[in-house]
Amino acid sequence: MKRLVYLVMLVGLGVVVFGDVPAAYVFAPVMGYAIFRVGQASFSSLREGASYIPDGPPVPVDPARERIIYWCAGCGAEVLLLVRGTESAPRHCGEKMTERAEIARQA
Numbered sequence: 001m002k003r004l005v006y007l008v009m010l011v012g013l014g015v016v017v018f019g020d021v022p023a024a025y026v027f028a029p030v031m032g033y034a035i036f037r038v039g040q041a042s043f044s045s046l047r048e049g050a051s052y053i054p055d056g057p058p059v060p061v062d063p064a065r066e067r068i069i070y071w072c073a074g075c076g077a078e079v080l081l082l083v084r085g086t087e088s089a090p091r092h093c094g095e096k097m098t099e100r101a102e103i104a105r106q107a
């Protein structure tokens with residue numbers, strides 16, 4: 001499909017340069033196609049979902065061995081992770097929270 005688009009653009013450029021057709025008649029469909037592709041790409045990224053959607057079932061975290069705390073740099077809120085649903089950090093105040101892991105010493 002990309003080769004066809006490039007071929008059509010090349011033929012259009014040739015028609016404008018060597019022919020007697022105004023450039024607007026040739027490049028308007030090309031611009032329409034470009035706008036269509038940008039919109040299609042934007043909506044397909046929304047359809048496929050964001051990266052925070054978990055890959056598998058949630059995994060419980062044992063707070064006796066490992067404490068994972070997320071800290072918000074905006075307001076200072078802290079969140080203790082009990083069940084991990086995804087690897088990415090949660091968001092608070094519009095930004096990703098900072099992860100801090102405290103691992104218990106093995107006695």
Ligand SMILES: [Zn+2]
Pocket residue numbers: 072073074075076077092093
């Ligand atoms: Zn916050």
